[in-house]
Amino acid sequence: MPEDDTxxxxxxxxxxxxxxxxxxxxPDSDPDPEQAYADGKFRxxxxxxxxxxxxxxxxxxxxxxxxxxQTGVQILFGFLLTVAFTAHFQQLDEPxxxxxxxxxxxxxxxxxxxxxxxxxxxxxxGRRIKPEAVTWASRLTMVGIVLLLATLVSALxxxxxxxxxxxxxPWLVAGVLLWYLLCxxxxxxxxxxxxxxxxxxxGNGKRPGQAGGQVKTP
Numbered sequence: 172m173p174e175d176d177t178x179x180x181x182x183x184x185x186x187x188x189x190x191x192x193x194x195x196x197x198p199d200s201d202p203d204p205e206q207a208y209a210d211g212k213f214r215x216x217x218x219x220x221x222x223x224x225x226x227x228x229x230x231x232x233x234x235x236x237x238x239x240x241q242t243g244v245q246i247l248f249g250f251l252l253t254v255a256f257t258a259h260f261q262q263l264d265e266p267x268x269x270x271x272x273x274x275x276x277x278x279x280x281x282x283x284x285x286x287x288x289x290x291x292x293x294x295x296x297g298r299r300i301k302p303e304a305v306t307w308a309s310r311l312t313m314v315g316i317v318l319l320l321a322t323l324v325s326a327l328x329x330x331x332x333x334x335x336x337x338x339x340x341p342w343l344v345a346g347v348l349l350w351y352l353l354c355x356x357x358x359x360x361x362x363x364x365x366x367x368x369x370x371x372x373x374g375n376g377k378r379p380g381q382a383g384g385q386v387k388t389p
Contacts, residue, residue, distance in 0.1 A: 226301040233288065233305065237312055241285050244319050247326060248278040259333075267332055274325040281322050284315030320355065324348050 220228065251274060254260055263271070288308035295304050327347055331340040 222302055226305050229305045230292070230301065230308070233308055233312060237285055237288060240312070240316060240319060241282075244278065244281045244285055244315070244322065247319075247322060248275075248282055251275050251278055251326065263333065267329060270325060270329045270332070274322060274329055277318055277322040277325055281315050281318035284311050284318055287311040287315070316355065320348075320351055323351065 218225070251271075254271065260271075288311050291308050291311065292304055324344060324347065328340065328344045331337070331343060
């Protein structure tokens with residue numbers, strides 16, 4: 172998912188202030204903050220890019236992520252819609268029908284959340300609020316992923332109940348749920364916490380030579 176834009180916002184404000192201070196001390200210095208990025212003098216979050224350039228990069232990354240999630244939810248949702256028109260569906264008991272309805276609703280919600288960023292981008296396109304659009308689209312995508320997780324678990328529960336009717340179904344579903352949580356959330360969060368804390372964090376809002384909000388000058 173795209174990085175939190177808060178650090179970049181702080182960098183932009185700090186850069187303006189620092190360049191103004193440097194200009195007061197050295198009138199011959201370049202007062203243009205955008206040029207400082209281009210020259211590589213400051214590397215916000217480890218990259219030479221402005222806030223708008225960063226938003227463009229994040230949007231491209233987000234689109235690729237959405238494509239993967241959309242493929243999964245569209246295949247599953249399409250399958251669920253056909254189930255109601257099969258002969259076997261009429262033989263389902265009331266609890267299984269309830270699970271089916273819940274699964275279809277969750278799948279529909281997941282589809283809406285994952286397609287939402289496309290509509291969001293189209294509506295705000297050209298308004299020069301790309302960073303804000305990326306932030307909201309990222310939130311919609313995460314909501315869609317959570318709903319997709321719920322849809323998969325609900326669909327698995329329904330299929331196992333119909334095909335096996337075994338008392339082990341709840342345990343099997345719980346095991347799969349734990350696996351999803353591990354792969355989708357626990358592992359990425361663990362890696363993020365392990366490699367992006369303290370001085371090793373390239374996204375902590377500070378640039379090389381900056382300590383305690385001060386910039387070293389020649």
